[in-house]
Amino acid sequence: MKTVCLYFQVHQPFRFRRYRFFDIGNDHYYFDDYTNESILNKIATNCYLPTNELLLRLIEKFKGKFKVSFSITGVAIEQFKLYAPEVLESFKKLADTGCVEFLGETYAHSLVALKDEAAFRQQVMSHSDLMEELFGKRPVVFRNTELIYSDQIGEMVARMGFKAMLTEGAKHVLGWKSPNFLYCNVLNPRLKVLLKNFKLSDDIAFRFGNKEWSEWPLTGSKFAGWIRQLDRKEEVVNLFLDYETFGEHQRKETGIFEFLEYLPAEILRYRSLKFGTPSEIAAELQVVAPVKVPNPVSWADEERDLTAWLGNEMQQEAFDKLYDLLPKMSRCTDSKLLQDWNYLQCSDHLYYMCTKFFSDGDVHAYFNPYETPYEAFINYMNVLSDFSLRLNAAVPSNSEQKELAGLTTILEEKDSKIKKLEEELNLIRSRKRKSKVKKDGVKKRKTTAKDVSASTSEKPESKAKKEVKPKKVNKVT
Structure with a gap:
């Protein structure tokens, strides 16, 4: 059977x-x-x-x-x-x-x-x-x-x-x-x-x-x-x-x-x-x-x-550069780095760099987001470069990288503090603008009321003046 x-x-x-x-x-x-x-x-x-x-x-x-x-x-x-x-x-x-x-x-x-x-x-x-x-x-x-x-x-x-x-x-x-x-x-x-x-x-x-x-x-x-x-x-x-x-x-x-x-x-x-x-x-x-x-x-x-x-130099270089990071990744505890590390390892990224375009060309083009293998290589290496910088900051291996990681942390903290202060400053400015607009509105309303009152009080006086008649003088003969 x-x-x-x-x-x-x-x-x-x-x-x-x-x-x-x-x-x-x-x-x-x-x-x-x-x-x-x-x-x-x-x-x-x-x-x-x-x-x-x-x-x-x-x-x-x-x-x-x-x-x-x-x-x-x-x-x-x-x-x-x-x-x-x-x-x-x-x-x-x-x-x-x-x-x-x-x-x-x-x-x-x-x-x-x-x-x-x-x-x-x-x-x-x-x-x-x-x-x-x-x-x-x-x-x-x-x-x-x-x-x-x-x-x-x-x-x-x-x-x-x-x-x-x-x-x-x-x-x-x-x-x-x-x-x-x-x-x-x-x-x-x-x-x-x-x-x-x-x-x-x-x-x-x-x-x-x-x-x-x-x-x-x-x-x-x-x-x-x-x-x-x-x-x-x-x-x-x-x-x-x-x-x-x-x-x-x-x-x-x-x-x-x-x-x-x-x-x-x-x-x-x-x-x-x-x-x-x-x-x-x-x-x-x-x-x-x-x-x-x-x-x-x-x-x-x-x-x-x-x-x-792994059939061409681009693929081999990307493969080697990726796994050169293994010693540091073994000491990494950052969850986001570990997740990105998994996604970076997918064999598909190397598959997109394949230069075999003969009988198997259609297979390699399936769901391939890149127009050429060279574009796939450059994009991947850019991503890998940024990932390496993040990994070096998280898991420094020598005094220079430790110093750089420390400076990076300080800069990030300062950037965060500056952003927070800018937000507070913008909030204060916004409140001041609203307060000024409110005061100007109140002042304008008071001025308008005063003008109306003054205009109204003048009218009876002028009418009284118009109603005053000259005295009649008797002619002496």
């Missing part, structure tokens, strides 16, 4: 606003709130809400036989809370069915596993805490950012206590081997490794709506038939997809929702096929062999390597 494992990635970064050189040291807010909110609401309307509703109906319809799994990044959860809480509620409803497994992730969807194990562990634990808080169960299966995996990363994940890990079934790693079996980490065999069947996964994720594709249109019946026709000895078919495949990458008009709606029935029609979650597969199946991955692989682009994020 073959087990079909449906896994979906859910992630959206906090995108930066246009942050200019002259903003450094003057403006510490980096994010484009309008863009972040509008994009998330658009995806929620097109993908998250309708697909979650459909999955819930399917789970209820098949009474536990249909199962799926998700990994949702911490920064995506934060955006749901800010912009679309109804999406988070819909995921909680899925969790309540008991047929949905939520996997471990890096909280910030970062590449920290390539740099520092302690920071990697901290971020993974933060994410696991969040998943347990929201969905009531701590993850036991791990999925690294963009399915990035190597023997060393797998060993680190095993030391954290995870039972299994997902990654790409890359051709240059497997060679003649099939991804449709359960493998294990070569350095720590206790960690089971589930490999993505990239051909069948990409048939849905990338080729589904392509009318030039020889297999178009793809139906649930046809797809289930392909799985059934696989070698009988193969035990698992791992379909790993971006969740945005439904309604975003593949628009509703392509028929993608109808495909998903009918797929479970078509698969369960065969007795030799069933659905399972990653933890169930790791517990039920036997490992056939260790998988050797000395150099990191990912599920991105045709190369299935790290060049989407």
